[in-house]
Each structure stands twice: as structure tokens, then as C-alpha cells.
Amino acid sequence: MLTLASSPMLYPLTDRAVIGLTGADRTKYLQGQVTCDVNQLNPGDATAGGHCDSKGKLWASFWLANLGEQLLLVLNRSLVARQLPELKKFAVFADTEVEDVSSQWQVFGLAGEGLSHWLNHQLGDGNLLQGGIVIPVAAEHALLLLPQGVELAELAELPRGSEQEWQGLMIHAGLPDMSAEHQGEYIPQxxxxxxxxxxxxxxxxxxxxxxxxxxxxxxxxxxxxxxxxxxxxxxxxxxxxxxxxxxxxxxxxxxxxxxxxxxxxxxxxxxxxxxxxxxxxxxxxxxxxxxxxxxxxxxxxxx
Structure with a gap:
């Protein structure tokens, strides 16, 4: 049965999309669109969140990270076709750009006993790393976003796990991952x-x-x-x-x-x-x- 590895493992993820918001109004704009409190996120901070239609039904659940000059939403790739146009709908009235920036990012899962110690050694203070960010999602579980082309020697030393195994770890941790089949069906709770x-x-x-x-x-x-x-x-x-x-x-x-x-x-x-x-x-x-x-x-x- 599925269990947490005895030491940190790296899970390259291909089914995650990344949406980026830039521009002076990015925080104010996103604050009026999603369930989480964007205003409370300092650079390096992250949170779970949801994006709903006007009836409170979810277009997407996601992880939101503040990179300082950019806000990033990490979500199931199948959601983007319907969710991104809805997120962009009112951006024309604000100084913000909302784009699918998935091609610019590498997305990894990190999990295993001792991960928090390993991350403290790599990161020091904060979660910003080599132009990217670590998003804690559960105890000894995290997402890692790195710009395309950036390679870390420390990551190369970690054993690799499968995408399916990462999915199992997320389920075991009670973390939601909705797909396009369920858009418009569920309220965030x-x-x-x-x-x-x-x-x-x-x-x-x-x-x-x-x-x-x-x-x-x-x-x-x-x-x-x-x-x-x-x-x-x-x-x-x-x-x-x-x-x-x-x-x-x-x-x-x-x-x-x-x-x-x-x-x-x-x-x-x-x-x-x-x-x-x-x-x-x-x-x-x-x-x-x-x-x-x-x-x-x-x-x-x-x-």
C-alpha cells in the first residue's frame, strides 16, 4: 500500500498547469476573484484556494503562490480551457495580465520523511528558490516550481517517484484535485x-x-x-x-x-x-x- 518514503523524493509533474498574474493591480484583481485572501500573502507565501462562478460553483481548486512581481496559480491542467477565460474576463478593467505560463515552469512534487529538514537546508529563510518557489501543501509534502532551464544539483541527488504515486500521496493527505469533468458542480466547502x-x-x-x-x-x-x-x-x-x-x-x-x-x-x-x-x-x-x-x-x- 502507498506510504510516505523514508527520505525525500522528487516527483516530476506533467499534469499541472501554471497561470501567472502580473501588473500593478494583480493582487487587487485576484482578491476579487478567488476564495483565499490574496492580500495576506507576502513574497514567498502560498495558500490553497478556489475560483468560483457567480453561483459559487468551482471552476478550479488551486495552490496560489506570491513570487513578488508575479502571482502563480498551480492547478490541474484539464481545468485551464474553461477556467482561464473566466479568470481573465474582468482583467481588461485592471492593470494586470492573466496568462497560461505553464511552458515557463517546471513543476515537481516533493515528499518524504525529513523533507522539512532538507528544505530548511536548501532554502534558509523563506520559500523562494532560484527564481522559483516551494509551496508547502501538507506535512512533509510540497510543490516546487522552478523556471524552465534552471537545474539544481541538489534535486538531481533525490530519488524519483511517479506522477501516479504523487497523486496517491495527495489523496492520502486529504487534498482536493478536481478535473474538468467536475467544473461547475461543487462549492468550495x-x-x-x-x-x-x-x-x-x-x-x-x-x-x-x-x-x-x-x-x-x-x-x-x-x-x-x-x-x-x-x-x-x-x-x-x-x-x-x-x-x-x-x-x-x-x-x-x-x-x-x-x-x-x-x-x-x-x-x-x-x-x-x-x-x-x-x-x-x-x-x-x-x-x-x-x-x-x-x-x-x-x-x-x-x-
Whole structure:
């Protein structure tokens, strides 16, 4: 089964896109678009966040980093085609450029026991590194962005891991990774963004803010993202249906948000009803012999 490596490993990532914002109004503009508090980020700081439509449904979940002269959003590449035009829509009224700058960046995952010590040795103070940035995403897990062409001898010494393994580590850490199939379906709290610091409830207005606030203060949200583990002989894909066992019957419960598989072992995330019983049994629709159970989340699930 998937476990954290005993020492830091490097995971080259090809499925991440990077959106850059430059110009004098970049912070002010993004502050009015996303769920996180952009104003609170100093150079070298980073946070989780979400970008919603006017109804509070997510175009994207992302990691946001402040490089000083540029803001960078790191997200699933499949989201960009629909999300980027929405993010750029009102930028014509501000002194800011919003661009897909993926070709300018190398994106890596870093994970393993002792990673924080290794990073302290490499970085010293702050998270800025050789024109790039380290984004802590969980204990002993981080994203690393480096400009194209920059090579670090220290990275060359780290053992390499697969992209699929990194996906599994992100799932195990309870971190959301939505794909294009789920754009416009979930409000930010359904992906647990509030539990990982991705929503500010004090920053003021942004796109979809009324829906997000209502979910918190009126208890309007009845769903959350859960981690499930188990076995399945067949391949599991994003957006496949999950079924919940009810006595001798099975009922649709949700769909696969992200997935890791190795042999018959699997680990996945899915948005389910918040009142789900801890011992609930699930299966992949069409794979009657598959079985999945809920795993405890590594953080408190607050509204």
C-alpha cells in the first residue's frame, strides 16, 4: 500500500498547469476573484484556494503562490480551457495580465520523511528558490516550481517517484484535485477547502462569495470530500460512479474525484453526504466485486 518514503523524493509533474498574474493591480484583481485572501500573502507565501462562478460553483481548486512581481496559480491542467477565460474576463478593467505560463515552469512534487529538514537546508529563510518557489501543501509534502532551464544539483541527488504515486500521496493527505469533468458542480466547502485554509470568510466580496458564506453561516452545505480505500480489479477513472451498500441493495453515492491505483489496491476521493456512517461500504459501479471504505481525514472537517 502507498506510504510516505523514508527520505525525500522528487516527483516530476506533467499534469499541472501554471497561470501567472502580473501588473500593478494583480493582487487587487485576484482578491476579487478567488476564495483565499490574496492580500495576506507576502513574497514567498502560498495558500490553497478556489475560483468560483457567480453561483459559487468551482471552476478550479488551486495552490496560489506570491513570487513578488508575479502571482502563480498551480492547478490541474484539464481545468485551464474553461477556467482561464473566466479568470481573465474582468482583467481588461485592471492593470494586470492573466496568462497560461505553464511552458515557463517546471513543476515537481516533493515528499518524504525529513523533507522539512532538507528544505530548511536548501532554502534558509523563506520559500523562494532560484527564481522559483516551494509551496508547502501538507506535512512533509510540497510543490516546487522552478523556471524552465534552471537545474539544481541538489534535486538531481533525490530519488524519483511517479506522477501516479504523487497523486496517491495527495489523496492520502486529504487534498482536493478536481478535473474538468467536475467544473461547475461543487462549492468550495464540498472539496474541504475551508479545512486546509483555502477560504477566507473575512476578506470581503469575490465571485460566488454569497453562496460560500451561506454554506457556512446557514449550514446550507450537506456534502464533503472523503478519502476511500479498498480493492478493485478493473481500472478506475475520474467521474466514475460510486455506489453505497444499503442492506442487499446499492445506491449511487457520488463520483470519483481523483484516484490512485496499484494492482488491485486503490485510494480515491469522492464528494459524499457529510452524515455518511464511518463503517459504510462502497463499490465502483460496474465492478461488483470492488469494495471501498472510508478513511479518517487528516484534518478536522469544519463548516
Amino acid at each position: 464540498m472539496l474541504n477547502l475551508q479545512a486546509i485554509g483555502g477560504i477566507s470568510f473575512t476578506k470581503g466580496c469575490y465571485m460566488g462569495q454569497e453562496t460560500v458564506a451561506r454554506a457556512k453561516y446557514r449550514g446550507a452545505n450537506k456534502k464533503a470530500m472523503f478519502v476511500l480505500t479498498g480493492t478493485a480489479a478493473g481500472d478506475i477513472g475520474v467521474n466514475q460512479d460510486l455506489e453505497l451498500q444499503l442492506g442487499d441493495n446499492w445506491r449511487r453515492a457520488g463520483t470519483v474525484l481523483s484516484v490512485w491505483q496499484q494492482g488491485e489496491s486503490c485510494l480515491l476521493t469522492s464528494v459524499l453526504n457529510k452524515d455518511m456512517e464511518a463503517d459504510a461500504v462502497f463499490r465502483i459501479k460496474g465492478q461488483d466485486d470492488s469494495r471501498l471504505s472510508l478513511q479518517p481525514l487528516p484534518y478536522e472537517l469544519v463548516d
